[in-house]
Amino acid sequence: MEHLLIEQKHEKGRIGAYAVLCLCAFLAGCNIGAWAQSTAPAVSVGTPFSIRATHLLGFPNTKSNCNGILSIKDNTLQFQQASKPGAEVKVPAIQGIFLGGESKQVGGVPVKVGKMAAPFGGGRVISLFAHKKYDTLTVEYVDSDGGVHGAIFQLNNGEAELVRNELVTRGVSRNVVRDQSTERSTAEVSNENR
């Protein structure tokens, strides 16, 4: 009987220790998360920011559908293709930043050929999975004559927001920033409620 009681006590002690450990781990995790959150936006305005992007259209002296580095240095938004002089737009000239999302086929020509070659309509099944979601960043800006320009960039999912935040940090007004993906989802929700 005593033996049983001792065993039960040991069991309770183990459970307690396990609970304390879990609590400690949870608190540590929360602290790390909070620390990461608090450090992320603390980017100084002078620090250059760069990200890989695809220029779809609209930037001056840049080919359409080309890959490169989209960077923000000092007061300019710059897009540079590999080993080519970059095109740039001054941040104060930016009048609007719009975020959106698109789904695009990945794999290029090899996947296309594979789809065509697949027997029994297997290409369609490949199409189902050969797609990736991208963010689109649309920038509206004015030139020295006051003419309105627009440029569209394609970025990896979630990266457009980083560029937007960076531009806002550098002085682009929050009023000109619009996120159409969220606008759309809210519109859809309101339609569903009706």
Add this chain to the structure above:
Amino acid sequence: MKTGKRKLCICLAAIVAVAIASPGLLCGQSATPKSPAGSSGTDKQWSIQVDTVDPGETQLAYSFQVATYEDLLEELNKTHQFKHIFREGDRRATDAPNLLFLKTTVVKYTAGSETQRAVTTFSGATKVCVRSQLVTREGKVVLDRTVEGTVRFFGSNLRATHNLARNIAKVMEPSAWSGSQQVELPI
């Protein structure tokens, strides 16, 4: 045997000669109608200001609006039908003589899906239908057309804007509006 070879050589020479001569003929054919097109329409050269796309009551994505605007400028540049092509807000346009304004309003927009197109081939088409108006400084509409741009099978959704811009540029030929009756724009 020798005569056969000779005949073969003559035949080959004739084929080569015809092949060399025919592109020249084709060039001549394609070049001939171009020259009157350049001087067609009225004597005065018009300039055009392309306004940004008005989404109307549709929920057209901003990227589509901007892509249509930029593609329009590019396609109009390619046609060489206008002396100057100005962007909206361009200060140089205020002094430009014979200026027309191109106003584009989206009438209908069907958002498609590239995945759906690839999987089904008969659904998922992206369609943009716009009303294009050429308006003078005085507010007179000289051309009013409804134009559509679609992507049915291949390509990304944004290709619809490229097709749309090309179609709009096609209907902007001076011959289409120079002799047309002018209509007062209701403001």
